[in-house]
Amino acid sequence: MLTQVLVTAGYIAACLCKVYDSVSDLPSLSFDFVIVGGGTAGNVVANRLTENSDFSVLVLEAGVSNEGVLDSMIPFWKFGGNLLGPTIYDWNYTTTPQAGLNDRVLDYSRAHMLGGCSSHNGMFYTRGTQDDFDRYAKLTGDPGWSWDAILPYFLKATPVILFQLRNKVLQTTKELPDVFPFNLDMNSGKPLGLGWLQYTIGHGRRSSSATSYLAPEFIRRENLHVLLHAQVAKLVDLRNATGTLSFGGVQFLQGESQFTATASKEIVLSAGTVGTPNILMHSGIGDQSILNALGIRTLLHLPSVGQNVSDQPAFAASWAVNFNQTMELVTQNTTRFNEAFSEWNRSHTGPLVDFSPTYVAWLRLDADSPIFENHTDPSAGLDTPHIELAITPGVAGFGVSEPGHFVGAGMALVTPISRGSVKINSSDPLAPPLIDIGMLTSNFDLFALREALKRAQQFFDAPVWRDSIIGPVQDFKNITSDALDEIIRNTAGPSLHLVGSAGMSARDAPYGVVDPDLRVKGVEGLRIVDASVLPLVPSAHTQAATYVVAERGADLIKQRWT
Missing domain, CATH: 3.30.560.10 (Glucose Oxidase, domain 3)
Structure with a gap:
């Protein structure tokens, strides 16, 4: 079990040496693994991969640091809605008009800070049911997603109890x-x-993936690097030497400048249920009709991208x-x-x-x-x-x-039937996506x-x-x-527990975005490790399930490369 540590000194926490504000501070732009998103899942994967000192890892986080943000650190302040936009800590998204909610347009909060939604959620730690995970195992044809197989991963990320x-x-x-x-x-x-x-609260402070999985004893690792203010646009460096689509790099922006980070082993998308399909589609992976209409070259027709999303x-x-x-x-x-x-x-x-x-x-x-x-x-x-x-x-x-x-x-x-989608309506990767949660x-x-x-x-x-x-x-x-x-x-409104936009399915299923090993179907060297892979929302708050997806996802990656 990881020790959950939150770093604070009075109002302002000490600066951590491996979290960079500027790309110029990075030792390199070439790594074994590039993780897109320093959120709930991405930081878990970064921590677990860098347990192997032979692996070099870069985390690209679009948002700001969680350090010293009292609205995040103090548990009760969250319930005042202080972090839930419009702020620099949020993407400040809105939904499309919701027919089931009398055509209301809703704010749809997604974290824009290190730790992702674990830095500004309600801190509920609820695992869901044995039935939920046994159903995932049945849907994917992989017993590794069953409750009995997943339980050890839950125990690796067990929170302090309040x-x-x-x-x-x-x-x-x-x-x-x-x-x-x-x-x-x-x-x-x-x-x-x-x-x-149960809550992800320890010693009177919020415990997030940033404060725990990127705690000082971990962020000091020579092979772990986290870059803030790095908004990923798309996957680049197209490779097709083996006949299978693959990408060697991640294009991102910091300020007005554009950069490319390369990954020699794998790219891991952990940008969340909104961010992950957005990046896939701008990279040419998605429904061909949508991409063609926007003038985006289709590299892989994968119509399930951005579909089948659900929230509670x-x-x-x-x-x-x-x-x-x-x-x-x-x-x-x-x-x-x-x-x-x-x-x-x-x-x-x-x-x-x-x-x-x-x-x-x-x-x-x-x-x-x-x-x-x-x-x-x-x-x-x-x-x-x-x-x-x-x-x-x-x-x-x-x-x-x-x-x-x-x-x-x-x-x-917690078991909705309604479904929605996440789509793009512009070829500009910085344009906000169309979020239709299909509520009620x-x-x-x-x-x-x-x-x-x-x-x-x-x-x-x-x-x-x-x-x-x-x-x-x-x-x-x-x-x-x-x-x-x-x-x-x-x-009524959303619980902000959106899942499903890059859903898991069986290896031979004609639908879905990733296989049971979280590899994007039809692409080599690209995995998705975040809540978007859950094909159905668990009957719980999604924080615990996201942690467990990340823990198992990290193990699957390590098994491939060790």
């Missing part, structure tokens, strides 16, 4: 055991029920309460917030660490739900949830400005969010809450189903 016990939540599991049974270990592969969350639709509800041990204790009181910040800066303890969703419930729809008359169950198995309820000690979501104290439920459908285009997804709200109402209707709940912020009980659907379509 718990808080709250009597009312635990009492609810006793009063409503059939609906909310207590589950001691939500990461056992069988998470159904209610239990406490999310919705929130809140209830006013008559006690004050909620997040509003600091969010609505400047003096207390400043006191909390002083405490964190002094000891990395206090409300800015403790006030976060502590409990989560993973629930299935009823087996006799009418929705199953017209829709096949999209879950991976009977131990896999359809719904997530994250119980928050404060307002859930955004948009509640009234004073007071609240509890809430962040609700998500399936009736199943809308039905499941309605059911999630019913479960949340049931939770806070439990007897233990009766002396504490003043009332709902918005009364959902006394409205029609059509009115509720409109509220959901007008307020």
